[in-house]
Amino acid sequence: MKLLDKLFGHGQSPDERMIDDAPxxxxxxxxxxxxxxxxxWSTIAELGHEDLATSYVCExxxxxxxxxxxxxxRSTEAQRLAGLMEPAELTTDPRPYQT
Structure with missing residues (x-):
């Protein structure tokens, strides 16, 4: 039964299973x-003025x-995103399925 317990995660809480799967x-x-x-921004008065932002956080x-x-x-965003894509995913035509 130990094999089935390991396979289906019996005997472990959902948190324990999540920790085991995290690495x-x-x-x-x-x-x-x-x-x-x-x-x-550091103050409410600066709110909305992007040139006065004190830090930026990645969502x-x-x-x-x-x-x-x-x-x-931001200036290198297009190059970095293109580097994450496979060459087959890159296309010059944004509407490849239209005729």
Missing amino acids: MALSQSPPCPHGVLTPH ACSASFSPGEARLL
Whole structure:
């Protein structure tokens, strides 16, 4: 029965099963492209003025970046995202199925 227990996760709580599966999930995930950066401000008066943002946070991985780092990430976003895609996924025609 131990084989079936291991197979179906009996005897472990859902949290324990999630912890056991976490290293495998982390090793298979691609690096974060930092595609969506949200600005953060130090005062309410600066709110909405992107040039006054004190930091930027990646929505996907919660990494924090300085304004200079965010500018660099945004300026190289297309190249970084293209590097994550397979050559077969890249196309010059945005509407490949229309005739």
